Amino acid sequence: MTTSPTVSRATAVAARATDLTKVYGQGETQVVALDHVTVDFRQGEFTAIMGPSGSGKSTLMHCVAGLDSFSSGSVRIGETELSTLKDKHLTQLRRDKIGFIFQAFNLLPTLTAMENITLPMDIAGRKADKQWVQQVIDMLGLSGRLTHRPTELSGGQQQRVAVARALASRPEIIFGDEPTGNLDSRSGAEVLGFLRNSVRELGQTVVMVTHDPVAASYADRVIFLADGRIVDEMLSPTADGVLDRMKAFDAKGRTS
Numbered sequence: 001m002t003t004s005p006t007v008s009r010a011t012a013v014a015a016r017a018t019d020l021t022k023v024y025g026q027g028e029t030q031v032v033a034l035d036h037v038t039v040d041f042r043q044g045e046f047t048a049i050m051g052p053s054g055s056g057k058s059t060l061m062h063c064v065a066g067l068d069s070f071s072s073g074s075v076r077i078g079e080t081e082l083s084t085l086k087d088k089h090l091t092q093l094r095r096d097k098i099g100f101i102f103q104a105f106n107l108l109p110t111l112t113a114m115e116n117i118t119l120p121m122d123i124a125g126r127k128a129d130k131q132w133v134q135q136v137i138d139m140l141g142l143s144g145r146l147t148h149r150p151t152e153l154s155g156g157q158q159q160r161v162a163v164a165r166a167l168a169s170r171p172e173i174i175f176g177d178e179p180t181g182n183l184d185s186r187s188g189a190e191v192l193g194f195l196r197n198s199v200r201e202l203g204q205t206v207v208m209v210t211h212d213p214v215a216a217s218y219a220d221r222v223i224f225l226a227d228g229r230i231v232d233e234m235l236s237p238t239a240d241g242v243l244d245r246m247k248a249f250d251a252k253g254r255t256s
Contacts, residue, residue, distance in 0.1 A: 056225050061207060105158040155190075
């Protein structure tokens with residue numbers, strides 16, 4: 001079986017997948033969603049994951065984030081191996097070390113913006129670092145919206161609240177699954193700019209699945225998946241460069 005190229009460098013690593021495989025079904029209905037993937041997500045770096053529909057990009061993110069199980073291989077968040085954790089401890093790790101931003105904003109409608117931001121820490125019984133939370137709020141331009149409920153906010157503002165919620169607990173890594181998919185281009189650019197700034201100014205680590213070359217251009221690097229394998233990597237991506245790479249993959253797929 002062909003294995004994917006290793007995407008790795010000697011530096012601090014926030015998350016690591018090693019020889020990761022995810023298989024659905026058995027026999028004739030078997031689908032290999034991830035085929036021996038090895039990749040590092042480095043601390044203080046913004047990584048975008050791209051690939052055609054069905055390439056395994058969301059599966060990779062969900063497995064590394066501890067949201068989905070995997071068939072074989074290894075996943076580490078920092079020094080913690082996910083496969084050794086029982087459900088309770090895996091839930092605790094996700095709560096304490098990982099932030100999530102999804103296409104749906106996932107805000108509770110009865111809570112204010114500030115209450116939504118601090119909710120994960122409130123549930124965990126942890127006190128928020130007020131100075132850090134205020135820094136995040138200021139960076140996201142939410143100071144004048146903290147008492148508003150989600151229905152009183154625009155889509156872009158709601159997603160900013162979701163970004164603030166993900167950042168508020170100072171997680172080791174943030175995963176975003178198409179975080180601008182429900183936003184117009186202006187709001188999407190704002191949210192991507194905030195994620196970019198969280199890496200540059202706050203030292204955050206961000207991993208984002210996207211199909212949009214413009215969104216990918218905000219990242220430090222892009223890894224490309226096809227048929228469950230990492231097939232390419234681009235550093236300092238531009239929207240045009242990513243688009244050209246995706247077109248090349250599409251053309252290869254049609255002719256192969």
